[in-house]
Amino acid sequence: ETGVTQTPRHLVMGMTNKKSLKCEQHLGHNAMYWYKQSAKKPLELMFVYNFKEQTENNSVPSRFSPECPNSSHLFLHLHTLQPEDSALYLCASSQGENYEQYFGPGTRLTVT
Amino acid sequence: GDSVTQMEGPVTLSEEAFLTINCTYTATGYPSLFWYVQYPGEGLQLLLKATKADDKGSNKGFEATYRKETTSFHLEKGSVQVSDSAVYFCALSDRGGYGNNRLAFGKGNQVVVIP
Numbered sequence: 001e002t003g004v005t006q007t008p009r010h011l012v013m014g015m016t017n018k019k020s021l022k023c024e025q026h027l028g029h030n031a032m033y034w035y036k037q038s039a040k041k042p043l044e045l046m047f048v049y050n051f052k053e054q055t056e057n058n059s060v061p062s063r064f065s066p067e068c069p070n071s072s073h074l075f076l077h078l079h080t081l082q083p084e085d086s087a088l089y090l091c092a093s094s095q096g097e098n099y100e101q102y103f104g105p106g107t108r109l110t111v112t
Numbered sequence: 113g114d115s116v117t118q119m120e121g122p123v124t125l126s127e128e129a130f131l132t133i134n135c136t137y138t139a140t141g142y143p144s145l146f147w148y149v150q151y152p153g154e155g156l157q158l159l160l161k162a163t164k165a166d167d168k169g170s171n172k173g174f175e176a177t178y179r180k181e182t183t184s185f186h187l188e189k190g191s192v193q194v195s196d197s198a199v200y201f202c203a204l205s206d207r208g209g210y211g212n213n214r215l216a217f218g219k220g221n222q223v224v225v226i227p
Contacts, residue, residue: 004155006155042217042218043201043217043220044222045214045215047182048214053130056214090155092156098148098162100144100158100205101158101215102158103148103155103156103157104155105153105154105155106154106155
């Protein structure tokens with residue numbers, strides 16, 4: 001695997017379910033990010049991790065719970081979501097000196 | 113804070129036409145500027161970048177020049193193809209500390225190229 005991978009690519013869940021999104025980067029980067037992309041809003045930064053430590057929580061509801069066990073892996077745990085949480089969830093990573101972020105293909109989440 | 117503004121609305125044009133997508137930015141320091149492209153059903157891909165004033169980024173026939181005097185980073189392509197149909201995002205990096213670069217994104221422009 002190369003670059004940034006995300007699983008699953010598609011997820012349908014009910015409002016009472018618990019699920020997790022997984023992101024893995026194979027680039028040796030030290031920072032990882034979760035973004036939400038929905039049709040009605042521009043790209044929204046949710047969480048930032050740097051060397052496994054959370055450095056930003058952009059006022060995200062507690063029904064979204066991130067986890068970063070190491071610099072290569074990032075999870076987003078989901079529980080009791082709302083239909084308006086349906087969106088494309090994108091993971092990205094970056095290395096300090098290069099400034100650009102590299103994105104995964106995203107997980108298309110539908111909450112029913 | 114730092115921000116990016118892209119022109120409103122989708123862009124529809126014919127194959128081989130000239131494409132321009134406007135991007136202006138507001139920043140307190142000396143940001144790096146980027147264009148990302150998102151093809152249908154995929155994540156964002158870095159298209160090109162420029163890290164200082166007067167730099168020109170280029171890739172796949174696309175170009176953008178970092179204009180500090182007009183705080184702009186307009187994307188251009190001389191002859192578009194149907195395969196260029198995608199959403200294009202302008203972004204800047206606020207260089208928020210070592211190892212952690214937060215990007216400020218514009219709203220994106222849907223480009224549709226008609227055969």
